[in-house]
Structure formats: C-alpha cells, structure tokens
Amino acid sequence: MRNCIVVILFSMLMAGCQEQAPPAASTPAAAPATQEPAPSETREFTLTGKVVSVDTAQKSATINHGKIEGFMEAMTMPYPVPEDADLQKLKPGETITARVSYIRAESKYWISNVEVAPK
Numbered sequence: 001m002r003n004c005i006v007v008i009l010f011s012m013l014m015a016g017c018q019e020q021a022p023p024a025a026s027t028p029a030a031a032p033a034t035q036e037p038a039p040s041e042t043r044e045f046t047l048t049g050k051v052v053s054v055d056t057a058q059k060s061a062t063i064n065h066g067k068i069e070g071f072m073e074a075m076t077m078p079y080p081v082p083e084d085a086d087l088q089k090l091k092p093g094e095t096i097t098a099r100v101s102y103i104r105a106e107s108k109y110w111i112s113n114v115e116v117a118p119k
C-alpha cells in the first residue's frame with residue numbers, strides 16, 4: 001500500500017498509479033493548451049470499490065477500487081477521508097461510490113461524497 005503512495009509522489013512512473021495520457025482529442029497539436037488541466041487544478045473522479053479497512057484516527061480508508069478512468073488502474077490503496085460524515089459511512093466489506101479529488105501539483109488526493117451501495 002505504501003508503494004502506491006510513493007509511486008504517486010514520485011511522478012507516477014509505475015503502471016499501477018500512472019496518470020493516464022489525455023484522450024487523443026486533446027493532443028497539443030489539435031487543441032489549445034487550456035484544455036489540459038493545470039497541475040494546480042482540483043480534478044474529480046468517481047471511485048467505486050469495496051472498503052478493506054478504516055483508520056479513524058488517521059482519517060484514512062483502504063479501498064479495493066476498480067479502474068478510475070483518467071486517474072488510475074484498479075487497485076487496493078489507502079485514501080484520506082477528510083470529512084467525519086464520510087468516515088462514519090465507511091465499514092469494512094461495504095461497497096461504496098465516492099468522489100476522488102486530486103491536485104497534481106500537490107500530489108494530494110482524497111475521497112468525499114461517500115455513498116454506500118444497497119446490499
């Protein structure tokens with residue numbers, strides 16, 4: 001799990017946490033540079049996965065998630081959960097969806113808007 005974070009922090013060189021190339025439609029030659037999100041911009045993705053464990057003291061949850069289009073491949077890794085209301089919804093074994101926010105310039109990411117899937 002630590003490896004995953006290390007990979008993100010060091011420029012996402014490994015396949016696992018690699019940020020995916022932009023779609024062909026936004027290649028530099030064909031589109032203005034403004035279409036590429038600025039590194040300081042907060043980008044949002046939707047995560048679907050299963051809660052593996054929760055660390056309330058660290059405000060973190062390890063999620064076994066599917067592929068997050070445009071962000072990362074399917075994997076199990078910890079995510080910061082800043083909001084207590086979200087943290088309280090996270091129980092091991094539950095299937096959830098959540099918003100993933102990501103600021104590339106700060107190598108920072110977290111989840112919010114947790115929704116527990118009906119059983």
Ligand SMILES: [Cu+2]
Binds near residue numbers: 004016017072075077
């Ligand atoms: Cu990852």
